[in-house]
Amino acid sequence: MADSGLYGLARILKAITYSWKGLLAAWRHEAAFREEACAALVLIPVALYFGEGGLEKAMLITSVVLVLMAEMINSAIEACVDRYGSEHHELAGRAKDIASTAVAFALLLVPVVWILVLFVD
Secondary structure (H helix, E strand, O other), X not given: OOOOOOOHHHHHHHHHXXXXXXXXXXXXXXXXHHHHHHHHHHHHHHHHHHOOHHHHHHHHHHHHHHHHHHHHXXXXXXXXXXXXXXXXXXXXXXXXXXXXXXXXXXXXXXXXXXXXXXXXX
């Protein structure tokens, strides 16, 4: 990998800039991400209120944030695949379907974690 010439704080600030751009792009262009982010804005404070202790709070919040992460990866894969054209290709379809399944698994994980943490002794 080529050395970009950025070190330390400059590299970190550049990485933060790219991450911010990615967050804004997801918000602007992905309805599913906006819906899940709005749900996270509700669920994270609920997790902080109802979770007993740091571990429970962390588990509840992590399950929610994992959905956002999976959605962003799914959106990135879709953008890469769509960049090369709209014609059907088996591998492109497979990549998009697998990424979508990752989001579905993350979404299914939320109620499982919340039920186990909040309602099962």
